[in-house]
Amino acid sequence: MPRVLSDTDVADFRERLCEAAERLFAERGPDAVTMRQLAAELGVSPMTPYRYFEDKDDILAAVRTNGFNRFAEALETARESAAGARAIGTAVGEAYITFALEHPHSYKLMFDFNQPHVEQYPDLVAAGQRAQKTMTGYIEDAFAEGLMSGDPMQIGLMNWAAIHGAVILELSGMLPPGGARMIYRGLDDALIRGLRPQD
Amino acid sequence: MPRVLSDTDVADFRERLCEAAERLFAERGPDAVTMRQLAAELGVSPMTPYRYFEDKDDILAAVRTNGFNRFAEALETARESAAGARAIGTAVGEAYITFALEHPHSYKLMFDFNQPHVEQYPDLVAAGQRAQKTMTGYIEDAFAEGLMSGDPMQIGLMNWAAIHGAVILELSGMLPPGGARMIYRGLDDALIRGLRPQD
């Protein structure tokens, strides 16, 4: 009987390969990274990764999944670190932009809307939904405190659109460095004012 | 002495190839389109396009440049068709969303922030700046009428980020059809209120 890979063996290899892929994808973009390079990075032969991943797309999906999960963690941490709807809103927004600008490559990969057949990677979909839920969920706190009026879902999406739009403008080079944060702060202020109940 | 291609010959070929590329890119995404297919589409041999374009990236850059220019034209037309800052704002915003939803593939290509080495295509950069200028310029009209207070440039970018974010939410399938327009109208209303001078 031959040696059989334990679950942790598999998990270890997958993790090491994801780390390498993340680094190389960030340096050169996913298309410019070859399976042969990835294998060489781990000191194995070119076909070995195929024991652990379906194909290259599967590796990309795993990297994006990790990105979404780390992103969601950063947002959740920010949300827990603050008290009061307004402070939470600020903290989450700042954490969002910080993550996006500190990990631009991950962020770009995660939100690359040209990535095809996302739906066939359930883990990726789940991680994306986790991030989305964290992003919109805290808005409900603001309603609980009577800070805003309207449809919470719609306002959550408005807020999300505003942050994402600001970040993407910066990442596609249409804003000076740091511009996204400035733009978002302006949007946030104006929205808070514009959405006050009494108007 | 041999036949020499006139400027219009070259321009014609480039234009026909861009048309084909745009169509095929939209159908299958740029990575899935090969140089050989593009050449076949024009009825020429695989290497002929290389007389007219540097390489495949150059073709993609040309397609994106065309997209930005048509986009800018659509916005400029909308701007000219309306009178009064508020009406212009509405017209441009609606035209923006209409363009993005009617040409989702162009829009995705144009704003695909994973596209590398943009800076080495001056025409592409110029077309992007033209779109940006149109997008932010009309905000100045609103200031001229005393509709808003603050930094026009910043507010123009805020508005752009809001529209872009809403569009992208819809294009990545996170909104029902028509959702972008709804989200943007909500954002626009709230911003107009939140940015009123007297506050």
Next chain:
DNA sequence: CTGTGTAAATTTACGTGGTAAATTTATTAC
């Protein structure tokens, strides 16, 4: 300890894509 079966890993091989280099075609000035 040794032989054996088998999962894992490697090596080999194939089809496709971008594009460089070599070759052919076609046009025009003489």
Next chain:
DNA sequence: GTAATAAATTTACCACGTAAATTTACACAG
């Protein structure tokens, strides 16, 4: 008509993703 030469085509090469064939090395039986 013929020579010169830009344009177009053909041929060829290398890199890539990955399928298939082959080799390796470990767990167990005896």
